Amino acid sequence: MVRVIVVDRLTKSYGSMVAVNDVSFSALPGQVVGFLGPNGAGKSTTLRILAGLTLPSAGSATIGGLAYRDIPNPASQVGTLLDASAFHNGRTGRETLKLAAMTMGLPDSRVQQMLEVVGLTDQEAKRRIRNYSLGMRQRLGLAAALLGNPRVLLLDEPVNGLDPAGIHWMRGVLRHFADNGGTVLLSSHLLHEVEMIADHIVVIGQGRIMAQGSTEQLVGGPGTQVQAGDDAALGQALTAAGLVARTSTEGGLYVQAEPEQVGLIAAQHGLALKELRRAGSGRLEELYLQLTAGHDRGPIAPTTGGPR
Structure with a gap:
């Protein structure tokens, strides 16, 4: 399959400071690629180079x-959401999208369509952006990114400011975009959300690639969160059935299997369940912390920003 995004030995220096150092990765059609790293790791610089806002010192990003x-x-061709605060505060949301549509030669009907896609009401679209919450700015930013019906999205922390329902909605929009052949490069500190949506993960630290690969290769596939009246007995039953189960940080057990299989084994052993649901593996956080130990320049945002 043809690679859509190709970052090849990319380097960016600011004087003696090297922000991005010999970075290479790619993204395919139909993929959501999670781009992870501590503050100052080089994520935003890489995205800005891809979006034509910064020139590389060496290498290429195409x-x-x-x-x-x-x-x-x-x-x-390329929709970008790199800074939700970058809009003109004196314009309304609708005016902002109309100006972008005029630049691209698109009809006003496309503006209304995108407002509906991102859930901004007519009343909200008439407000000045200075009166928007961060979550509303993110929705407007996604509308602007999708306006030209692009095949690629470059997104830097797109769920900042969204409530759990908004994060769930954003996940669905991006997954739908990729499932229809689009390519998404997504930077986020919400590791659980990345684990749930990303097909491929790239981890960067101090400007260098520290790990990359499919989500399943790096952290394993999604599993099941389960809690029983007797977790010890359930764990023994699952292990006897050849399944991998471990104590979950949320209580109960995390099992590398589908919920239906876990529920069937519990029923066969007469074990009553308090909870049974699909869950992310939670191992992305562990991998991230191991890889970036000593590289973080600030606190890590909670990994439970959205619903499971």
């Missing part, structure tokens, strides 16, 4: 084989 500046009508 989309569809072209640097952003060489893509005809680039907003129709």
Whole structure:
């Protein structure tokens, strides 16, 4: 399959400081790629280079084989949400999208369509952006990114400011975009959300790639969160059935199996369950902390930003 995003030996220096150091990774159609790393690791710089906002010192970052500046009508090919606070505060949400639509040669009907997609009401669209919450700015930013019906999305912390329902909604929009052949490069500190949505993960620290691969290769596939009246007995039954089960940080057990299989084994042993649901493996946080130990320049955001 043809690689859509290709970052090849990318380096960016600011004087003596090297922000990005010989970074290489790629993304395919249909993929959501989680781009992770501590504050100051080089994530935002890499995204800015891909979006044509910063020039590289060496190497290349291309989309569809072209640097952003060489893509005809680039907003129709690449949607970006790199800074939700960058909108003109004196304009309304609708005015912001209408100006972008005019630039791309799109009809006003596309503006209304995107407002509906991101859940901004007519009343909200008429407000000045200075009166928007961060969550509303994120929704407007996603509307702007999707406006030109692009095939690639570059997103830097797109769920900041969203409540749990909003995070769940964002996850669904991005998954739908990728499932329809789009490519998403997503930077986020909400590790649980990345684990739930990403097909591929790239971890960067101090400007260098520290790990990359499919989500399943790095942290394993999704499993089941289960809690019984007698967790010890359930654990023994699951182990006897050849399943891998461990104590969960949320209480109960995490099992590397589908909920239906776990429920069937519990029923066969007459064990009453208090909880049975699909869950992310939770191992992305462990991997991230191991890889970035000593590289973090600030506190890590909670990994439980959205519903499971």
